[in-house]
Structure formats: C-alpha cells, structure tokens
Amino acid sequence: MLLRMSNLFLRTLREDPADAEVPSHKLLVRGGFVRRAAPGVYSWLPLGKIVLENVSAVVREEMNRIGGQEVLLPALLPREYYEATDRWTEYGDTLFRLQDRKGADYLLGPTHEELFTLLVKGEYSSYKDFPVTLYQIQEKFRDEARPRAGILRGREFHMKDSYSFDIDDEGLQRSYDAHRAAYVRVFDRLGLEYVVVKATSGAMGGSASEEFLAVAPSGEDTFVRSTGSDYAANVEAVSTPAPAARPVEGLPEARKHHTPDTPTIESLVRFLNDAGLGRSFTAADTLKNILVKVRRPGGTDWEVIGVGLPGDREVDMKRLEASLDPFEVALLEEADFAAYPFLVKGYIGPGALLSNKLRYLVDPRVVEGTAWVTGADEADHHVVDLVCGRDFTPDGTVEAAEVRDGDPSPDGDGTLYTARGIEIGHVFQLGRKYADAFSLDALGPDGKPRRVTMGSYGIGVSRVVAAIVEQSHDDKGIVWPRQVAPADVHVVGTGKGEQIEVALRVARELADRGVRVLVDDRKGVSPGVKFTDAELLGIPTGVIIGRGLADGVVELRDRATGERSEIALDAVVDTVAAVVAES
C-alpha cells in the first residue's frame, strides 16, 4: 500500500474545531480522518476509513475464529418485525422511523435481534443444525437525545453485532464464553486498556451480561474498580457486603427524644451531639427513610414502599432502580403523602411503615443488632437506639445507597474507587425472549420441538476507533497502535533538492516489501508543516529524508517514544521493513 500526500484526499486543520471537547473528536477531525455531516453523523475520509477497516478486520478475524459466519442484513427494516417484540414502542424516540411512498412504516435498525431470529427460523429447523453464530458489521441508527463527543456517541455508528443460537442453556453458555474470549482477544490485539464489568441486563431482557469498558476520563460510564483485586463492576451492579449480625441482648433501649427543627440529617446530628447524651453521633449512625412508589412495567397500580439507608449516604436512583428491576420506580408526589397521613415528612421511621403494612426495604448494612437514630413518626421527634431485629424487622434489603470511594470491595479484597469508561463491547445471554416472540423452535431427536436460546453480542467498531485515540494520543496528535494505524511508515521528503524523488523511491521499495506506506511528497511545503502533520496523523514509524541526504543518511523516528536515529540511506528499506515486521 502506498499513499501519496500530494494527491491524498486529506486536509489537516491547524485549530481545534469549535464544537469538539474530547481529544478523539478534536484529533480525528483535525487529522482529516472524519468530517461531521450532521449532528452525530460523520463521514469517514480516506485515512479514517482505513483505520475503521483495520479495526473491523481484527474483529472479523476473531469472530471467524470462534466459528462466526458473516452476513449482511438490511439496515432498513419494516415495522412489523419490531411490533412482534414490542420494540417499536419500547425503543421510543430513539428509533429512526420513516415511511415509504405508500405510507408503510419502516425503521433504521438500532440492532438486529428480530431479523436474525427470523433469518434462522426461515432456514433451520433441526437440532442438528445448531449451534450457529451469525454476525455482521454494519451501520446502526439510534436517534440519541443528545449525540456528543464526536464519533464516541453518534446517531449513526458502525457496530459488529452477532447472535448465537443454541438448543439448550449449556450451549448458550458455551457460545457466550466463546464470545467473551473473542472479545478479550480483539481488545488485547487493539492495544486497549479495558475492564470487563457485570452489567445490569436492562431493557434487553437478558440474564448474564457483561460490558467491556475502555478506560478513559472522557467515558460516559462510571464503574468501580478494587484496589486489591481485578474486581470491576458497573456502579449499578455493586452489591454491598452485609456485616455479620450481632446479638441484640444488652443493647440500650430505644428512646424517643424531642428533637425540634431537625428535618435534615445534618441538623439532627448537630442537635444530638449538643444534647448531652453522653456519646457522639455521626450521620452514619442515623437511618434515613425515603419513600418511593413502584409498579410493574405497564401496570397501573403503584405500591408505596419505604427504603432505609444510612444517613451519611445519598440515594442513588440508578442503583435503586437496578435493584428493584423490573419494577418502575418513581418518587412520591404531594398527593401520595396526603393519602398516607401517618407519614410525617422528615420524621419517617420504620415503625409507621411496618405497622401500616408498607413494605420496608433496607440497605444491606442494616443487619440484626445494629442500632439507629431514626424518625419517630411524629413531628420534631426521633428515636435513638432503635435496634434492627429487636425493635423493627425489615421486609428485605435493597441497594439504594451511593457507592463511595473507599467502600469495601464485594469480593473482600481491597476497597473500591470510581473510574470512567467507554462502552466498547457488550455480551448478553438473551435467553428465549426473541425465540419466544417468533416461535423459533428446532425439532429435537425425540421429534418434539425445542425452543432455541440466544445470545447477542456487540462491538462498537467506530466507537473503538475513538476509544483508541482517547487512550493513545499526546499534545501533538494521535499515536496509532501499529495494528490499526492508517500506515506502518510515514516517509517524509523535505528539502529543495532530490529529497522528494528519493522519498518516493524509498516508499515504493517499502511498499513492494509489503509495508503500508504514506509518503509526504508535497512540493513547496515547509519542513515544519510536514513534521507537524506527521505528528498529528500519528503513524508509528517515520522516515525523514531531508538535509542528511547529502551525506547519504536519513532519519528514523518513532512516533510513540519520540526516539530519533540516523541510518544510511542504503539500509533504510531493510531496517524499516524489519522494524515493521517485528512489531
């Protein structure tokens, strides 16, 4: 491969685009890899297209290695398939919808479970045909409420999606494991720093599910890692370790105190510490009770439940929702409080909840034998030493409390800290949701039909390109890992003599040896411009043919380390070919 900058469709920008915030957005635009066509929609120019194909090639190789077979399904899909699974409505505004000339509804595919399920149903009908894994690399469309960060979160993006079909749960597990292993190989080969976190299954309706997150401060997903192990998880999936239960015997009796003007935890703690009770209190000694209402998806009746958590912790609604999944969760409105007169805002305690038969769920740290300061269900009154298991018994536990840096890791090793990541891959065990929707069965050896079970697995190919840049750049530009770089070598000819001719000759010889070459053969462009462009473009190895040519030497540069060395012109082709071959 030989690309000549004298006629390459490429224009680099000296300044950051005004609308760019994150490094990958700035650099991919400045380097002429992509151009914005519409909000969240990007064109891929020659160098960007090469990078995208390089990433795709790695994904393709690893998918083929686990027996995946590549297909290409349409992006334009009729409404009926998505009606069968309710996603025409479930996906809501995120779905790009359109109509044909007859007024029939279509959509642009955000993902393809339906069509893949139908495809397999149409072709396969015997247990002997399974398992099978199909995949495609294709543009996906999602009308995001707010596209942002360039190609990191677009409305049109490239995705590898694959679907496994198995006869039984063991088969599904094998397919899932194979995909997981393939993803590990893909992201390792791409040189990404990433973590695998347990994900909540969410709207996809699956069971086992893991996300691959590329570690980057610009990432949209917050996850937690442990200082003591390789534990990593989505904040929503972190379970709070419960302390051991303690004996209730010998604990002081619960006593009600008059605590005027203490509607907040902070004011309560201050009041108690000034009250001369002979000990000091912190927010962590208080039990904060909040009320939410829940209902089954699509249901009409709300159930009000109480949630108790240590007073020093904020409520994390996402964790609460994940913990109560699949129930919908909403905060109480004034009308709800009016319907339950025994709820005294600011002074709600377990007593009123339990005696009025409202379900009461508590943080896992609230175990038998722990004593709390909490509301007395009476304005301006709190109870001290209300003991769990003696004075009240919750109906269960719930993960509602925020996770904080320094919390113990669920696996017992080390403490947690939060970090940010870009979701670049996702593996799901879908189970039979889609097979049920379309009655995808295979005839078993006993002549009876069996419902097929599925997995669905995605890699955001275009997002991976941005994630690589997020992780691999410096103040001068991109630093491409060789396996995805638009070229192996950037040969730069600079000077008014025969340098450019020599550069072209060297470039051709390298290309003949199978090296992918970009050569800067532009005339009348000053060396500074060429060097700056080279650093922005980020090709791993540079060969400068310039002022040293008179002495028969050229310069070798390494983009990542900045190392420079001079070598003889005669040796340059062999040397560079060797550098490329061994890296």
Added chain:
RNA sequence: CGGGGAGUAGCGCAGCUUGGUUAGCGCGCAUGCUUUGGGAGCAUGAGGCCGCGGGUUCGAAUCCCGCCUCCCCGACCA
C-alpha cells in the same frame, strides 16, 4: 425535556453595548517572486442571503418581535 452558550468566507474568530463608508482579522485557497529541519516572507487576488422571517428607521450584522439550528451540562439512552 430543564439549564447555559453560540449562529458573520472552507476553518477559527472580531465587529453588535453606542445603527451610518465598499463588513474585518488569522489560517486555508489561487498567482508570482523569494524561502526549505519545526506550522516561512513579500505582493496581488478569489471567496459573505452577517441562521430565517417580520418590524422600527432616511439607513440594520448592530435595535425590537417571532422562529429555526448547532454546541455544552443534566435528564434520557447504551
């Protein structure tokens, strides 16, 4: 959907408060000469529905009203 910001040449911006020549600067682009190891110099030049619509005025990029779009934060999504 809530909050904030912005629409002026291909890109990045000034001008607007206080209306008044032919709307300006940097980069880029074209031509010529010079220059050639770190975003060169000089000269000449092309390129604008100043987001759209209406209004005020002798006169609007500038003031007023309405609308549209884009960007950022949040919500949402994954």
